[in-house]
Amino acid sequence: MGAVLAVVSQKGGVGKTTTAVNLAAAFARRGMKTLLIDVDPQGSVRYGSGLQRGHPTAGFADYLNGERTLREIILPTALPWLRVILAGSVADEADHATYQQLVRETNVLHDLLTMAEQRCQVVVVDTPPGLGAITRKVLGQTEHVIVPLQCEPLALQTTPQILRLIQDIVATNERLTLDGILLTMYEANNPASDRVVDYVRKHLPANIVFDVLIPRTVATADAFAAGQPVVVRSPADAASQAYVNLATILADRLV
Ligand SMILES: Nc1ncnc2c1ncn2[C@@H]1O[C@H](COP(=O)(O)OP(=O)(O)OP(=O)(O)O)[C@@H](O)[C@H]1O
Numbered sequence: 707m708g709a710v711l712a713v714v715s716q717k718g719g720v721g722k723t724t725t726a727v728n729l730a731a732a733f734a735r736r737g738m739k740t741l742l743i744d745v746d747p748q749g750s751v752r753y754g755s756g757l758q759r760g761h762p763t764a765g766f767a768d769y770l771n772g773e774r775t776l777r778e779i780i781l782p783t784a785l786p787w788l789r790v791i792l793a794g795s796v797a798d799e800a801d802h803a804t805y806q807q808l809v810r811e812t813n814v815l816h817d818l819l820t821m822a823e824q825r826c827q828v829v830v831v832d833t834p835p836g837l838g839a840i841t842r843k844v845l846g847q848t849e850h851v852i853v854p855l856q857c858e859p860l861a862l863q864t865t866p867q868i869l870r871l872i873q874d875i876v877a878t879n880e881r882l883t884l885d886g887i888l889l890t891m892y893e894a895n896n897p898a899s900d901r902v903v904d905y906v907r908k909h910l911p912a913n914i915v916f917d918v919l920i921p922r923t924v925a926t927a928d929a930f931a932a933g934q935p936v937v938v939r940s941p942a943d944a945a946s947q948a949y950v951n952l953a954t955i956l957a958d959r960l961v
């Protein structure tokens with residue numbers, strides 16, 4: 707029996723997808739049988755997860771509406787131990803209402819996570835920004851959650867929301883543990899970035915903030931643009947090493 711790890715945040719653009727993709731790749735590289743599932747209708751996982759060019763784009767949305775079988779949506783990647791379920795055709799549609807409704811009103815996501823948990827060691831779930839119905843549904847069923855927090859001044863204003871989010875999460879599912887808040891896109895020579903780190907470390911309990919912080923690096927953005935996890939494309943990069951360290955910390959907790 708494996709574990710489900712969700713990556714969630716109230717705020718958008720904080721590095722959720724980057725974290726989900728790179729943690730999944732780092733787990734797979736450790737030889738852990740890993741499945742990465744994208745339930746965000748934006749469907750960003752397809753850009754950075756190391757799928758072959760010209761791969762099919764059917765995914766979770768197409769399984770949800772009954773047009774594809776599970777076998778058709780579980781895609782192999784360049785890493786032998788990593789499989790991916792993309793968001794699917796919903797990512798190309800302007801209207802996500804039907805998708806949201808199906809996620810909310812059916813047990814498909816619940817059943818998929820249960821099955822995935824039984825067959826894999828780790829199931830990493832990338833979620834849409836905010837605490838909407840999709841994210842809540844995922845959180846209702848996972849035992850592990852990571853909240854990325856971008857090292858930029860606005861993060862200071864969103865810290866109280868993060869704390870509320872954590873309370874909300876625990877209220878939805880008592881099995882759930884907040885593994886930690888992950889500081890992302892840290893810039894070493896930027897005083898504003900340091901202020902955020904200092905503030906977070908001072909105001910939040912140490913056991914809910916990871917010691918590992920993810921630096922902002924050119925290689926991370928480049929890897930995403932090149933369609934690969936940075937841990938695969940540039941293993942020596944500082945962000946890669948941080949994600950690998952984070953995977954090491956989490957691997958012990960998950961298995
Ligand atoms: N450590 C990093 N170094 C450099 N660029 C990064 C880093 N982490 C994320 N980025 C870039 O920041 C942007 C936002 O990251 P990402 O897509 O992972 O955020 P997100 O939280 O998933 O966004 P959304 O809320 O829209 O789903 C992307 O262009 C990504 O390449």
Ligand SMILES: [Mg+2]
Nearest residue numbers: 722723746750
């Ligand atoms: Mg994303």
